[in-house]
Amino acid sequence: DAGVTQSPTHLIKTRGQQVTLRCSPKSGHDTVSWYQQALGQGPQFIFQYYEEEERQRGNFPDRFSGHQFPNYSSELNVNALLLGDSALYLCASSLVGGRYEQYFGPGTRLTVT
């Protein structure tokens, strides 16, 4: 049973650039949530996708956008990168009507220089 996978593992970008992170949910799951985990902090909710629509959004600027594909996989896009965007980006999947817990991938470490 494949768990949540994310790519790439690590990424280094320059201020002002754009980045795309990818996530494949756990087999059988239909919902993807994205979280940002800054160093020494707990994960902060960015947004959640279900049925290819953004269902909930946390307190993140419009520079953060996403997409969900028909196969339930998802992308997180960040435009005009800032130094403060450096963090571990975590993807979590779950199943509507399932058990409420979210299963997390290993994360993508983004460094903005």
Added chain:
Amino acid sequence: AQSVAQPEDQVNVAEGNPLTVKCTYSVSGNPYLFWYVQYPNRGLQFLLKYITGDNLVKGSYGFEAEFNKSQTSFHLKKPSALVSDSALYFCAVRDGRGSTLGRLYFGRGTQLTVWP
């Protein structure tokens, strides 16, 4: 608004001793509570949850947690700690209203160190 507090940044315990990692929460409505563990350079691994029912819930790797509604707490416990339990532990909450769609609110995490 939903929030979680983990009052201890670090917990240190000797192997074989019981451990407790504390968590208090604030949520509108009935709380759904979760514990996750994070090993270095890894994602979060689900340990256990409280949705409804018995206040003492059992999870993976011998961990358990006690839900206390009057004290709005959900402390993580283990009767006998192992060195391999050393990791970063996160408590999370969401409100119980609505469907299984829902965001999690996380605490800042507690670093557990178990020494031999």
